[in-house]
Amino acid sequence: MTIPILYEDGEALVIDKPGGLPIEKPRAGGKSLEDHLDELKLGFQRAPIAVHRIDTDTSGCLLLARNSKALKRFARAFEERQVGKRYLGVLAGVPEDKEGTVELALSKISSAEKGWRMIPAKKGKPSLTHWKVLAESGGRTLVEFRPETGRTHQIRVHAASGIGIPLLGDPVYGDGKGAARTMLHAAGLEVPREGKPPIVATAPLPADFAALGFGDE
Numbered sequence: 001m002t003i004p005i006l007y008e009d010g011e012a013l014v015i016d017k018p019g020g021l022p023i024e025k026p027r028a029g030g031k032s033l034e035d036h037l038d039e040l041k042l043g044f045q046r047a048p049i050a051v052h053r054i055d056t057d058t059s060g061c062l063l064l065a066r067n068s069k070a071l072k073r074f075a076r077a078f079e080e081r082q083v084g085k086r087y088l089g090v091l092a093g094v095p096e097d098k099e100g101t102v103e104l105a106l107s108k109i110s111s112a113e114k115g116w117r118m119i120p121a122k123k124g125k126p127s128l129t130h131w132k133v134l135a136e137s138g139g140r141t142l143v144e145f146r147p148e149t150g151r152t153h154q155i156r157v158h159a160a161s162g163i164g165i166p167l168l169g170d171p172v173y174g175d176g177k178g179a180a181r182t183m184l185h186a187a188g189l190e191v192p193r194e195g196k197p198p199i200v201a202t203a204p205l206p207a208d209f210a211a212l213g214f215g216d217e
Helices: 067-081 154-163
Strands: 005-008 013-019 061-067 084-091 099-103 106-111 116-120 129-138 140-147 183-195 198-203
Touching: 005 198, 013 067, 013 183, 061 067, 061 198, 067 084, 067 183, 084 154, 099 154, 129 154, 140 154
Parallel strands: 061 183
Antiparallel strands: 005 013, 013 061, 084 140, 084 183, 099 129, 106 116, 129 140, 183 198
């Protein structure tokens, strides 16, 4: 598998991470992005480092830093909410509203039977996601998400608990049916930089989204 490169310069790469590929090596073993870091050196001595995280199932834009100074600057941009993020997701139903903003604080819980998950909780970390419906097909809905914060599983929980309909295929916050993975795609990323043009990348719509009858217009 060759990892598609969406953006490249002296300090940054943005890759189109395939859905199902974990960023870090799974404890149980198996393939991960770490197996591809050597090929992503692209002539540099050091392998690039992932600046942020997207879920294993999530496809699309992932920013890698090509040196430690860039890593610090990019990480700060994420922490300070300067990064523009656009996601596409398929809801396992059709919401009544066509757009809105979900503001639900999130906390992590874990149990022996179910493992860990994120839940809405008043004392959790503030989380904000803007969303709007782009298309409907076969009783499902293509939604654009623009998260302002970057909490773990934020869009997945905000879809299920905020909009009231989980993402198609989500085994944790939905029933896991209808798709081979949680249908979430990091479609766009914009990272501002001082004294340089911003990093701007767009990841094409994956084949499994198109197979459900959706396009990214």
